[in-house]
Amino acid sequence: MIRLTIAAALLASAAPVLAENHTIAPGEGAQERLQEALILAEPGDTIVLEAGRYALTDGLSLDVDGVTIKGAGMGADGSASILDFTAQQGAGEGLLVTSDNVTLRDFAIENAKGDGIKSKGADNIIYHALRVEWTNGPDEKNGAYGIYPVEASNILVQDSYVRGASDAGIYVGQSENIIVRRNRVVENVAGIEIENSNKAEVTENLATRNTGGILVFDLPGLPKVGGGDVLVARNAVIDNNTDNFAPEGNIVASVPAGTGVMVMANTNVQVKDNALINNSTSHVMLIAYSQDYDDERYQPRPVNVMLQGNVYGSGGANPDFEGGAMLLAAMGAEALPPVLSDGLHTNLKVEDAVPVLSLGLTKVGQPLTEAQPAMWSQPEGVSAEALAEVALPADMELRLK
Amino acid sequence: MKLSSGLLIAALAACVFSVGAQTLPASALPPQEPAARINVEAILGVEGLDGKVRKYPRTLSEYGFFLDGSGRTPDPRLIAYELNTPLYSDGAEKLRYVYIPEGKQLTAQGDGLLQFPVGSAIIKTFAFGEGADQRYIETRVLLHRADGWLALPYMWDEEQTEARLALVGGRVPITTPAGETISYQVPNKNQCKNCHQLNDVVTPIGPKARNLSGDWLEMMGQAGALDKASLAIAATHEPLPVWGDRVSANVALVARAYLDVNCAHCHQPGGSASNSGLDLRWEQDSPHAIGIHKPPVAAGRGSGGRKVSIVPGDPDASILVYRMSSTEPGVAMPELGRATNDPEGIAAVRAWIEAMEPAS
Numbered sequence: 001m002i003r004l005t006i007a008a009a010l011l012a013s014a015a016p017v018l019a020e021n022h023t024i025a026p027g028e029g030a031q032e033r034l035q036e037a038l039i040l041a042e043p044g045d046t047i048v049l050e051a052g053r054y055a056l057t058d059g060l061s062l063d064v065d066g067v068t069i070k071g072a073g074m075g076a077d078g079s080a081s082i083l084d085f086t087a088q089q090g091a092g093e094g095l096l097v098t099s100d101n102v103t104l105r106d107f108a109i110e111n112a113k114g115d116g117i118k119s120k121g122a123d124n125i126i127y128h129a130l131r132v133e134w135t136n137g138p139d140e141k142n143g144a145y146g147i148y149p150v151e152a153s154n155i156l157v158q159d160s161y162v163r164g165a166s167d168a169g170i171y172v173g174q175s176e177n178i179i180v181r182r183n184r185v186v187e188n189v190a191g192i193e194i195e196n197s198n199k200a201e202v203t204e205n206l207a208t209r210n211t212g213g214i215l216v217f218d219l220p221g222l223p224k225v226g227g228g229d230v231l232v233a234r235n236a237v238i239d240n241n242t243d244n245f246a247p248e249g250n251i252v253a254s255v256p257a258g259t260g261v262m263v264m265a266n267t268n269v270q271v272k273d274n275a276l277i278n279n280s281t282s283h284v285m286l287i288a289y290s291q292d293y294d295d296e297r298y299q300p301r302p303v304n305v306m307l308q309g310n311v312y313g314s315g316g317a318n319p320d321f322e323g324g325a326m327l328l329a330a331m332g333a334e335a336l337p338p339v340l341s342d343g344l345h346t347n348l349k350v351e352d353a354v355p356v357l358s359l360g361l362t363k364v365g366q367p368l369t370e371a372q373p374a375m376w377s378q379p380e381g382v383s384a385e386a387l388a389e390v391a392l393p394a395d396m397e398l399r400l401k
Numbered sequence: 402m403k404l405s406s407g408l409l410i411a412a413l414a415a416c417v418f419s420v421g422a423q424t425l426p427a428s429a430l431p432p433q434e435p436a437a438r439i440n441v442e443a444i445l446g447v448e449g450l451d452g453k454v455r456k457y458p459r460t461l462s463e464y465g466f467f468l469d470g471s472g473r474t475p476d477p478r479l480i481a482y483e484l485n486t487p488l489y490s491d492g493a494e495k496l497r498y499v500y501i502p503e504g505k506q507l508t509a510q511g512d513g514l515l516q517f518p519v520g521s522a523i524i525k526t527f528a529f530g531e532g533a534d535q536r537y538i539e540t541r542v543l544l545h546r547a548d549g550w551l552a553l554p555y556m557w558d559e560e561q562t563e564a565r566l567a568l569v570g571g572r573v574p575i576t577t578p579a580g581e582t583i584s585y586q587v588p589n590k591n592q593c594k595n596c597h598q599l600n601d602v603v604t605p606i607g608p609k610a611r612n613l614s615g616d617w618l619e620m621m622g623q624a625g626a627l628d629k630a631s632l633a634i635a636a637t638h639e640p641l642p643v644w645g646d647r648v649s650a651n652v653a654l655v656a657r658a659y660l661d662v663n664c665a666h667c668h669q670p671g672g673s674a675s676n677s678g679l680d681l682r683w684e685q686d687s688p689h690a691i692g693i694h695k696p697p698v699a700a701g702r703g704s705g706g707r708k709v710s711i712v713p714g715d716p717d718a719s720i721l722v723y724r725m726s727s728t729e730p731g732v733a734m735p736e737l738g739r740a741t742n743d744p745e746g747i748a749a750v751r752a753w754i755e756a757m758e759p760a761s
Contacts, residue, residue, distance in 0.1 A: 031569075032569045032571075035569045035570075035589055035591075036568060036569045038591070039568050039569065039589065039590050039591060040568070057572075058570075058572075058586070059730075061589070061591035061592065061595070062591070063591045063594060088730055089572075089584060089586075089730060089740075090586050090730050090736075090737065090740075091592075091730060091736055091737065092730070092731060092736040096591075096595075098591075098594075098595075098598075098601075112731075113729070113730035113731035114701065114703075114730060114731035114736075115699075115701070115731075120673065120676065121601060140702060141702055142702070143701060143702070143731055144699060144700070144701020144702065144703075144731075145699065145701070148699075150676045150699070151675065151676050166701055166702055167699070167701050171699075173676060173698075173699065174676050219696075219698060221678050221689055221690075221695065222676070222678040222698060223670060223675055223676065223678060246701075247700075247701065247702045247703075247704045247705065247706050248704060248706040248707065248708060249696065249697050249700065249704030249705075249706060249707050249708045249709070249720065250697060250700060250701065250704055251696065251698075291696065292694070294689055
């Protein structure tokens with residue numbers, strides 16, 4: 001008798017409460033019943049979402065530490081727990097988490113009006129086996145981010161699926177100590193984006209049919225700047241050629257269709273052992289932040305970037321940036337080389353035996369019309385040290401056992 | 402509106418109310434009996450005279466803030482206040498009160514938020530309709546407990562006789578003063594905190610010294626409810642423009658006051674929208690921080706295809722105006738607390754941006 005337990009706990013708040021399961025079923029009043037359980041949960045409790053489709057009219061939120069939300073599955077059929085926000089009337093996201101040590105697992109979020117799941121200032125959070133999807137596919141009217149942890153330490157996003165986000169499928173912003181692994185990101189503008197964050201590992205993901213597969217960015221003027229120490233390894237980054245459908249004004253709206261991995265304004269980024277196949281602008285692109293900014297803390301170039309052990313398939317035959325076609329013609333080539341830099345990198349180490357094209361820019365903010373494209377060759381004496389492994393608190397992994 | 406656990410709490414509450422210095426069985430009380438005193442235990446969330454702890458009092462009448470169950474007659478110990486520039490809430494009329502424990506005082510911190518002693522409460526009722534047709538929809542309380550502030554929403558019943566705890570909020574069909582029929586949203590407990598949190602701690606928003614009239618502060622000082630030294634400090638600051646008199650005020654001050662009151666509780670460092678880098682507080686003077694030529698960070702389709710928050714001289718190209726002028730979830734700002742646009746606020750912000758010198 002779960003409700004009785006909650007009520008009793010409220011009446012005698014000094015009494016210790018054991019971790020409880022609160023089971024919620026879809027159907028009449030699901031919005032109120034689920035939101036009520038999220039508010040009244042005690043640390044250690046699990047909110048169990050029975051299988052079925054939950055028709056929701058408002059954003060949900062969780063602000064209690066140590067709570068798990070666990071569904072019956074992330075799929076699209078009757079065996080899954082699907083939070084359907086198609087009729088959402090308010091709030092900026094489907095589910096908002098603002099407490100620490102939260103585990104979200106085995107459910108799906110469909111058609112949120114804003115972001116899918118946002119966690120802000122929520123340390124030690126796990127996103128496991130979730131599906132966040134805009135079921136109509138790419139559309140600029142879709143929400144911005146599917147899975148959106150921001151301003152936190154210790155973030156694990158794994159075994160999840162995001163489709164249709166008009167900005168990034170999985171976006172980690174202004175955070176540190178991050179693992180994003182074994183996810184599938186499909187038909188988003190950016191598949192995975194690590195922005196203004198430090199100590200991140202993006203590994204063993206499949207990024208396909210996005211505009212850009214995996215982006216590692218830093219932007220000026222935010223509370224946290226100076227992103228870096230990012231490992232992008234053992235990912236399959238394939239066929240990311242979807243036309244950019246991000247609304248103008250967002251930084252990802254400037255990402256060319258056909259981008260595999262893009263590194264902008266970051267320090268210590270290693271791109272290793274990925275399969276980069278059929279991305280029609282460039283498999284790996286390194287650029288400086290080119291807009292005006294006024295932020296003394298900001299470092300606009302890609303610094304200490306290393307490429308090693310990647311497998312490069314076909315690609316680069318249809319560069320989606322101004323002058324791209326002219327560049328191809330001038331080079332007399334069918335396709336651009338698999339690695340492209342604007343020329344503004346510092347300490348680039350390419351261990352892969354592939355050609356690298358530099359656009360030859362010499363100043364940050366210089367327009368592409370002043371580009372002086374030339375093949376780049378590895379200078380002597382540049383080396384890269386291995387990044388320290390990202391270690392999450394031991395209890396985070398234990399929570400999934 | 403479903404509140405199953407609330408009903409269960411009622412059933413389990415041993416049918417005893419705390420009233421005055423006595424403990425009476427509920428059956429001995431007529432339903433509309435006025436509270437004999439402000440129930441400080443309810444404010445503080447501590448053990449009452451009936452031996453019970455009510456973390457979340459289930460009705461507004463439990464606090465004893467009003468002499469009648471319908472909440473029309475405030476206890477004399479409640480002090481009404483108004484704000485120079487108010488938050489827009491679909492045109493709701495707001496009745497605002499503070500309660501300060503006897504013998505305690507408010508203190509000021511410059512022109513910012515007044516500091517309330519533990520045991521204080523801030524009570525705000527949202528009403529629609531004129532005269533005899535006026536209906537109370539909800540009353541929100543902010544309780545200053547020993548472990549910090551707690552925000553709770555109470556929804557009025559159809560008969561207007563009782564406001565019950567609505568932890569999960571609710572929606573109510575409303576006709577606004579502008580004649581729009583809307584689904585008015587009563588925020589849930591988490592949504593209360595979403596706006597009322599700073600660095601993850603719940604805090605009041607409205608009663609900042611700069612947004613209160615000099616007369617009110619003076620009155621509070623005379624009554625001994627505001628510390629005298631604080632009064633002197635608060636009195637030296639420029640107050641926010643009075644919204645009703647805004648035509649005669651500087652357009653920039655009017656717009657900045659509006660943004661401070663309607664946006665800055667989230668859009669400031671430590672606020673719920675801190676990650677945006679947009680800081681709309683009255684005291685922020687960096688042009689970039691308040692949005693001038695500032696690109697968005699996580700706006701998504703909220704950008705409306707516009708490139709920066711504010712383009713000087715061009716309100717139509719400014720994301721700020723676009724998002725204020727939308728009612729669509731995911732685009733509309735503020736995200737919570739309005740289902741309609743505020744034409745007055747939009748006009749004020751437009752006029753300010755229009756008057757800015759365009760970049761050459």
